[in-house]
Amino acid sequence: MIQGIHTIDTGFVRPNFDAAYLVVENGHGAFIDCGTAYAIPRMLDALAQAGLAPGDVDWLILTHVHLDHAGGAGELIAHLPNARLVVHPRGARHMIDPSQLWAGASAVYGEAVMQETYGQLRPVPAERVVEAIDGHVVDLAGRALLCLDTPGHARHHNTVYDQRANACFTGDVFGLSYREFDTDRGPFILPTTSPVQFDPDALHASIDRLVALKPEAMYLTHYGRLGDVGRLAVDLHEQIDAMVALAKQAQQDHAEPSQRHRAMKKALADLYASRAQMHGWQGSRDELEELIGMDIELNAQGLGVWLDSTRKRAS
Template identity: 65%
Template sequence: MSEAHGIHTIDTGFHRPQFDAAYLVVESGRAAFIDCGLNSSVPRLMAALAEAQVAPDAVDWLILTHVHLDHAGGTGLLLQQLPNARLLVHPRGARHMIDPSKLIAGASAVYGADEVTRTYGELQPVDPARVTEAVDGYAVDLAGRELLCLDAPGHARHHIVIFDQRSGCFFTGDTFGLSYRELDSARGAFILPTSTPVQFEPEPLKASIARMLSYQPAGMYLTHFGRVEPPARLAEDLVEQIDAMVAIAGAASALAGQARHAALCAGLEQLYADRAEAHGCEPTRKDVIAILSMDIELNAQGLGVWIDREAGA
């Protein structure tokens, strides 16, 4: 799907329609991908490139917001199709693209080894000579168009966000939360934070959101899913929910094991269903919880990891 300013939204095909996006940014015949989905997403990305009438050798960059596999699993395979492209990734994530073994092990711990193999396939390593580390403030020059990379912890410590000077928008990965089109209402987009394990940190996440707002962006391009606005209202919604999620974690922290996880899931279900109802979302409470079931499970897992980390601090 092509939008203004040469930005193309690509549905990677992961999980369900309009769940996981990659972006193609085209400027004066040159191009950059931002995130890439899975190995199985690569044909979709190459088809989008052809539709935009850009040759594979005119792609200069693949920029990863972070190295979670729904964003970065297809990196090695995609770069095999793009002879001149370099990989731009957070310094903490670069080694995992060069040697994906620890990345696979981490995902297997969350999802199970069989599920990781079935969903993501065999990750292809990236030649270290093709990797550039995106330190805070690194600026990509895409045919004269600046793409500014900012360190953005909170969801993951290997996360960057990318400010596109031309459109005035951020590509936010997961730092600016999740927003599914099924939950849009007359008030606009419904948004929620993601505390996917294992590096959720509420105060750094709020600081990252505030830093993005300081650029007065026109819109936010989320991996899950698509462009949303207005940023200021959505940021307020996110911060309120981050604080509410911390409170839910605090209430459950005295519990252990499955009892704690069940309490976290129940608290998140109520939080999101109540807010969706207040937002005027069309789906019923039951359907909202069903749409968000994967996110509720992963957010609960992430809060559990955070509780344990705080207790050991």
């Protein structure tokens, strides 16, 4: 724990993969993100270990409404009698009525997989939802938590800047950094361009906005606290540009969507393997694809959606 910030492993997918956070100030708590419905016992256990009761939690703040960050929000709020939910205005309606979120994901993964992976999505009562526009300040017992509109990964994405700790809770806008890739050179990082709202220009701008705050640390959902913010930001910028370039090349080389998708997946795996090797990671290509294979798949999907939307705007 650093400056009242507790990292909670939500148990999603594997250890050290999906984090939520508890910020404690003067006997009051705020959760930032919450994982899926299956994470609720872990969230409540973390609260107890911090010496707080459910009634001591004032806020549940969501970075965005993707289900690995927010799927358990309704269930968690039901356990927190005094808490309100803080969410980007574009995401608020999906927390009040999550049926569209469920339907969209179920269409891709199927009902059985959704139940097994995320659990049921429980609505949050509208009167307990606070829409956080850019610059909204959440007051946690005198500790200011500033909500910053940071699109690029999703248009409903806020980053939470904790002024007391001089740290940002970045959701997915500052990329992914799995602890298995740590070396003597520090953490390894890669952007996430998962569907359906990737916007490279917006993502570059959001990263620059956060770096301009000169934070001491970034708290990522995937996964944990990172220092060395300047180097990691450079790495993200370089990779966003490289990913856009390889996507455009795949589009040029392959008119058929499935072939384009396969080409992007291979190019992304090549990019990440090369950068991981340069970072000093000693794992094999098979190990890399086991650890980030789903991220490669989702990044390729997101790049494909972006390519198609760009082409439609140009026509």
